[in-house]
Amino acid sequence: MKNAQATAPRVPGRRLWRLALGELGFAARYGIIPLYGLLTVVYLLMLSVTPPQSRGTAGGVIILTDPAAMGLFFMGAMVLLEKSQQVHCALAASPVRPWEYAVGKAVPLTAVGLCVALPLAAFAQMPLWGVALATVLGSFLFSMLGILVATNSDSLNRFLIYSIPVEIVAFVPAMFYWFGSSRSPLWLLHPCAAALALMTRDTGLWLWATLSLLVWNIAVFPLCRRAVERYFIRLGGVRL
């Protein structure tokens, strides 16, 4: 069984690129990009009224809890909006693989997060490479978590309820690390503490913080892929 027209040669990543581009377009259409343009200005104003010696600390909190974590907040809206338009059926019955769907959603939000985080980091005189690494790895992780929660939520209310424990577990220990006095390397096992560690000038922590975030991403990615796969199967009407 062959299509009437010749099938183009397989180009690795081509479909993923199309999905990511499409997602970026949706982010613009649904106002996420303009919103973050505005938020960047607001955050810069907030940093400008913060004493210069505290800008790095404030910048770390802002970057971690918003541009880096936007995937967790917005994924629910994005996935559930698609669900309401029933496009998931079309995607589940298309060549799109579950992992491509997940990564295609995470990459644009990570890119937007990076575009917000870098000006803030530059203004607060934070280390740009560290902030970039923390934002990319943190945002990807949060996007994966957002997809995990969204694919298991059947309404926005439920998504908001389910995401609260994730936020508590993610941010509360990180704030203890950031504002506390302990600098034990064990903190780096926590992904958000590791992301914050990357935003400091202490480059001695960077390797372990990067490794920690990579391990977290590698651990959560298959869970996220499986969640999308199960979600696609549930579209067929099967309870799992």
Add this chain to the structure above:
Amino acid sequence: MISVRDLSFSYTRAPFLHDISFEVGDGEILGFLGPSGAGKSTLQKILIGMLKHYGGSAVVDGREARLQGGDYYERIGIVFEFPTLYEKLTARQNLRFFSSLYRTPPRDIDAMLEAVGLLPSADQKAGEYSKGMKSRLNFIKALLHNPALLFLDEPTSGLDPTNAQVIKQMILTERAKGKTVLLTTHNMQDATELCDRVAFIVDGELRALDTPRNLILRKAVSEVAYTYLEDGREREGVCDIRATRDDALLNRLIAENRLQTIHSREQTLGDVFMDITGRVLS
């Protein structure tokens, strides 16, 4: 192209589809007819690989449906019974986005839009479309990558007769190009016009499978229907074609030259469906 043997499936512990067997050849249009909840869409979901935990065998293009990989979707086109469109995107943007997910270069998008009368509103958001316009857009979305096998679930649902005819003509054109079509419908007229063979599905069972003509001719007896005036109102009488001599009313009307109309009335596919399944399709 498709070979289904002893297929069974259940969403819960109770069996939903049971012991379904049929074959579909290349270039054939097979219609699944049945009331809502009969199992037609479930059968389609099994064949497109969305439901994998089934019993028996469902082989499509030489491979078990549950084992089909992503490349399978390059070769099939699916119309769900509801629109699957991004409402914030225009019709053209929807088609461009979905066709970009396939390796096959898309057919001419404007030509497809024109074929279903949507070219003038191609740059309108899908969310602003009427139900019928969404159905037409949904239909051509499934054809863009030129698939060899089409699964169509109620493709004329929500369409006015003119647009339904356009879609039916396009389905026949696809068949003429050698495409295989599995059509799920509860519309007898569509099934009669389009299908080479139809399968009656009721309560998860395949009750009959044959060409529409053979099914209609299965019950050879036809009826004679006649109308006449009585007390100033038109009335209708019906009798078995073999019993016209015994119908006293008919004979009296003929003798008194009071018949207004008289004609034979063959069974429709709907009548046959009711005979075989005991159900009526809307």
